[in-house]
Amino acid sequence: MGNRLxxxxxxxxxxxxxxxxxxxxxxxxxxxxxxPGWVKxxxxxxxxxxxxxxxxxxxxxxxxxxxxxxxxxAAVMAKQLPDIMELDAPFLANYVWSGYLQPVKPLIDKDLLxxxxxxxxxxxxxxxxxxxxAIGLTDSSVVLYGNxxxxxxxxxxxxxxxxxxxxxxxxxxxxxxxxxxxxxxxPIDTFRGYGIKTEWITYAYGPLLESAGxxxxxxxxxxxxxxxxxxxxxxxxxxMQDWVKKGWVVPTSSGTNQFYAEGQPAALAMGGxxxxxxxxxxxxxxxxxxxxPKIGDKGVSPNGTWIWGISATSExxxxxxxxxxxxxxxxxxxxxxxxxxxxxxxxxxAAESPLYAEGGPLAVAFEQASKTAIARPPHPAYxxxxxxxxxxxxxxxxGGDAQEALTxxxxxxxxxxxxxxxxxxxxxxx
Amino acid sequence: MSxxxxxxxxxxxxxxxxxxxSLRIVQSLCILVIALVMxxxxxxxxxxSLKDDRFxxxxxxxxxxxxxxxxxxxxxxKEIAHFSGELAYGRYLFNSLVILxxxxxxxxVVNSMAGFVLAxxxxxxxxxxxxLVVALYVIPQESIIMPLVVMMSRAGxxxxxxxxxxxxxxxxxxxxxxxxxxxxxxxxxxxxxxxDGASVFRIYRSIYMPLSLPALATVSILMGIESWNQYLWPxxxxxxxxxxxxAVAIATFFGQDSIYWDRAMAASVLMMIPVLILYLAxxxxxxxxxxxxxxxx
Numbered sequence: 001m002g003n004r005l006x007x008x009x010x011x012x013x014x015x016x017x018x019x020x021x022x023x024x025x026x027x028x029x030x031x032x033x034x035x036p037g038w039v040k041x042x043x044x045x046x047x048x049x050x051x052x053x054x055x056x057x058x059x060x061x062x063x064x065x066x067x068x069x070x071x072x073x074a075a076v077m078a079k080q081l082p083d084i085m086e087l088d089a090p091f092l093a094n095y096v097w098s099g100y101l102q103p104v105k106p107l108i109d110k111d112l113l114x115x116x117x118x119x120x121x122x123x124x125x126x127x128x129x130x131x132x133x134a135i136g137l138t139d140s141s142v143v144l145y146g147n148x149x150x151x152x153x154x155x156x157x158x159x160x161x162x163x164x165x166x167x168x169x170x171x172x173x174x175x176x177x178x179x180x181x182x183x184x185x186x187p188i189d190t191f192r193g194y195g196i197k198t199e200w201i202t203y204a205y206g207p208l209l210e211s212a213g214x215x216x217x218x219x220x221x222x223x224x225x226x227x228x229x230x231x232x233x234x235x236x237x238x239x240m241q242d243w244v245k246k247g248w249v250v251p252t253s254s255g256t257n258q259f260y261a262e263g264q265p266a267a268l269a270m271g272g273x274x275x276x277x278x279x280x281x282x283x284x285x286x287x288x289x290x291x292x293p294k295i296g297d298k299g300v301s302p303n304g305t306w307i308w309g310i311s312a313t314s315e316x317x318x319x320x321x322x323x324x325x326x327x328x329x330x331x332x333x334x335x336x337x338x339x340x341x342x343x344x345x346x347x348x349x350a351a352e353s354p355l356y357a358e359g360g361p362l363a364v365a366f367e368q369a370s371k372t373a374i375a376r377p378p379h380p381a382y383x384x385x386x387x388x389x390x391x392x393x394x395x396x397x398x399g400g401d402a403q404e405a406l407t408x409x410x411x412x413x414x415x416x417x418x419x420x421x422x423x424x425x426x427x428x429x430x
Numbered sequence: 431m432s433x434x435x436x437x438x439x440x441x442x443x444x445x446x447x448x449x450x451x452s453l454r455i456v457q458s459l460c461i462l463v464i465a466l467v468m469x470x471x472x473x474x475x476x477x478x479s480l481k482d483d484r485f486x487x488x489x490x491x492x493x494x495x496x497x498x499x500x501x502x503x504x505x506x507x508k509e510i511a512h513f514s515g516e517l518a519y520g521r522y523l524f525n526s527l528v529i530l531x532x533x534x535x536x537x538x539v540v541n542s543m544a545g546f547v548l549a550x551x552x553x554x555x556x557x558x559x560x561x562l563v564v565a566l567y568v569i570p571q572e573s574i575i576m577p578l579v580v581m582m583s584r585a586g587x588x589x590x591x592x593x594x595x596x597x598x599x600x601x602x603x604x605x606x607x608x609x610x611x612x613x614x615x616x617x618x619x620x621x622x623x624x625x626d627g628a629s630v631f632r633i634y635r636s637i638y639m640p641l642s643l644p645a646l647a648t649v650s651i652l653m654g655i656e657s658w659n660q661y662l663w664p665x666x667x668x669x670x671x672x673x674x675x676x677a678v679a680i681a682t683f684f685g686q687d688s689i690y691w692d693r694a695m696a697a698s699v700l701m702m703i704p705v706l707i708l709y710l711a712x713x714x715x716x717x718x719x720x721x722x723x724x725x726x727x
Binding site for chain 2: 340
């Protein structure tokens with residue numbers, strides 16, 4: 001009896017083991033951030049992919065936007081990097097240098113690679129080996145939104161193209177006129193309310209400063225001292241501090257939108273392309289989209305957004321690449337992206353996005369991508385660069401001395417680079 | 431009339447009575463104002479959760495319209511009350527409840543036992559142990575969080591309920607709280623029970639635990655709130671929606687590009703209710719614990 005029971009148990013165990021083996025699926029972990037709409041969109045794509053590929057199980061790992069880096073660090077320490085991860089483009093150099101990512105060119109469908117815009121290629125490329133490490137459906141930009149009624153009231157010129165963007169004189173002149181216009185509480189909302197916990201200051205203000213001849217770091221010598229604390233940067237940030245002192249800029253305490261809020265108290269807004277969907281819904285025809293002003297000789301605009309990379313530790317990179325290709329081609333995902341006024345990073349997506357096509361309300365934003373977009377410094381020290389820079393700008397906007405704050409920031413950046421022996425092979429780039 | 435007022439002085443007792451009444455009215459008004467200030471954010475949260483337009487909520491903030499809703503709707507609550515899929519906030523709320531109950535119940539047992547042994551146990555180096563407990567309390571959670579993540583991952587506990595409960599069951603603060611409470615009880619209680627032949631565990635369970643309701647209530651509330659509001663830890667150790675708590679799930683409403691105030695407010699109201707119930711249930715003992723510790727000495 002005992003033997004019979006033992007045999008039966010062994011047989012059942014073998015059956016269960018065989019069944020489990022037969023049903024074993026390849027699991028692909030995908031770490032991402034996003035609001036409920038994006039979370040659902042990604043989840044739906046994963047479901048469709050699983051239906052088309054019954055032997056693959058896609059496990060979506062959600063990480064809150066504000067704790068994404070902490071979650072990523074935990075995954076690294078626990079040696080639990082996902083197969084695919086969403087990453088903020090300016091952090092790409094740091095991730096590649098640290099050995100977390102692998103080139104995606106051999107893993108992604110060729111037609112998608114050929115479809116990428118130059119700006120999208122730039123945000124996913126590591127400057128040392130010039131290889132592509134990440135790809136996305138989207139990119140991003142910042143434009144100058146204007147309240148049509150207010151601008152007409154002061155007789156402002158409305159630029160139609162990047163080539164005729166406002167000059168510094170025009171821009172400051174309009175800010176001054178708007179400050180005196182009835183109904184305008186603040187001439188411009190630069191979204192100081194985003195604070196220094198997001199990338200906003202580096203992402204949006206950096207290009208204005210670059211337009212004025214400044215930069216966060218010398219992109220050849222990779223030294224911040226002499227550049228970030230140089231005369232051009234000090235002058236440019238003193239100029240912005242002056243706008244704040246004059247009460248032209250919406251303060252941090254007023255939140256993240258005073259442009260289309262009740263009474264429309266801010267006349268202009270230096271906002272991301274994503275802001276258009278909400279602003280136009282609230283303001284209808286009273287909104288104009290303009291290129292960022294030229295503070296110096298050249299116009300500069302930002303680029304870069306959250307893109308997808310495949311981790312170096314992935315045991316199934318081919319399947320991961322297959323899922324990424326599936327995601328980027330998915331029609332419903334693209335449709336959802338359109339409703340969010342997503343900025344095209346693929347030419348085919350741009351062609352099917354009425355917002356960005358020629359004559360579309362955000363065409364000027366898309367024009368910036370090819371004419372004025374400059375990526376944030378693609379260096380492994382970028383996390384330190386952005387953090388030091390944002391703290392300096394925050395200090396300056398709150399009345400601190402520009403030279404002092406920028407010198408401290410430059411020193412901090414250079415120290416980080418020195419502490420890492422120049423982040424070889426970046427130290428050989430000089 | 432003015433002459434009468436000047437020539438007929440008000441009796442002292444009546445004047446004092448009037449003065450006291452005026453003082454009481456002023457005091458009551460002050461308390462009312464403070465109460466209104468304290469309760470207004472909660473009221474605003476509740477009102478905002480009944481508005482279905484996130485832009486409206488944003489526009490209303492900063493004005494008295496934030497405290498008024500003309501066409502209340504439960505649509506935000508309906509949208510988040512799912513129990514399956516990636517946006518199953520109903521399930522996340524349930525997950526949080528499971529974690530809270532398990533953490534508090536096991537925490538009460540473990541910490542009270544440790545506190546009891548430190549207070550009455552015949553341990554060698556008790557003073558040193560007590561000093562160690564106090565010293566452990568000053569170590570900030572953030573400084574040990576990454577090594578803890580690695581430990582939990584090696585133990586294969588990532589993305590489980592256990593990983594959100596186990597590390598927080600024993601706490602130096604609560605051990606110390608129980609120790610203090612037990613140490614204040616009369617020594618005779620312990621000695622009498624010991625003479626009657628009761629074991630240490632029996633003394634702890636049948637005599638000291640029933641007497642420690644205020645301490646149990648205090649620890650339950652503090653531990654419950656702590657567990658309920660955990661954000662960074664579950665963010666780091668949960669992967670899928672299996673054991674995701676509500677605090678992490680609410681973060682989805684705070685996206686990169688925009689904030690979904692309407693649903694975030696509704697989810698926050700739901701998140702608030704269990705802790706409020708916990709507090710109300712234990713409030714009497716919680717307050718008496720503080721009053722007791724204040725008058726002793």
